[in-house]
Amino acid sequence: MKVALVQDWFVVNGGAEKVVKEIIELYPDCDVFSLVDFLNDKDREFILKGKKAKTSFIQKMPFSKKLYRNYLPLFPKAIESLDFTKYDLIISSSYAVAKGIKKNKNQIHICYCHSPIRYAWDLEDEYFKKTPFLKRIIIKRVLNYIRKWDVKTSERVDLFIANSNYIAERIKRIYNRDAVVIYPPIDTVNFKPNKEKDNYYFTSNRMVSYKKTDLIVRAFNQLPHLKLIVSG
DSSP, rough: OOOOEEEEEEOOOHHHHHHHHHHHHHHOEEEEEEEEEEOHHHHHHHHHTTOHHHHHEGGGTTTHHHGGGGGGHHHHHHHHSSTTTTTTTEEEEEEEGGGGGGOOOTEEEEEEOSSOOTTTEEEEEEHTTTTTTTHHHHHHHHHHHHHHHHHHHHGGGGGEEESHHHHHHHHHHOOOOOOOEEOOOOGGOOOOOOSSSOOOOEEOOOOGOOOOOOOOHHHHTTTTOEEEEOOO
């Protein structure tokens, strides 16, 4: 069985990339695809076992290494341009447009969905609240197009896997599709219960606006008797 694995982009070693790492452990001979691939050598070896992704035309666009997100209007066309015709099974690790790949009726497409596109559906204001007014008008038009494309291409997926019950609910609400919940991989060997408990709260995530780390910190500033540890 010929297997292809596709993720939106490979730029850093984050949570979605660790899921990809585990999928490659299951299918070591799979070919990898992405809109862009700018991993450094260390992350490439850890995530992709040294593989290089077959990328879209955005890889060669000007300043794409740092500004690839600015090519959002081209993402649908770019992901659809990738050629999966010789594969039996296609697995997408998707939090943006990876699930929108094209396939034929003889192929199976399984999507591990980290989330429907956050900035297109639930978090538009969070992502673009500091964007200049005229640019926001353009962005709203682009996101309207992205939303229509996103719903339409959800029909190309044979099976949705969600990383939580919350995401499964979002998949149902936005795509009207059911999803099987399989939680992301956790390296439990490195985490053991401490019998001597300290009295503190702990938060760990990427330092991006929609994670609301700043709100958590401000809340604890109003609760000086409670201790907060922030990691990310």
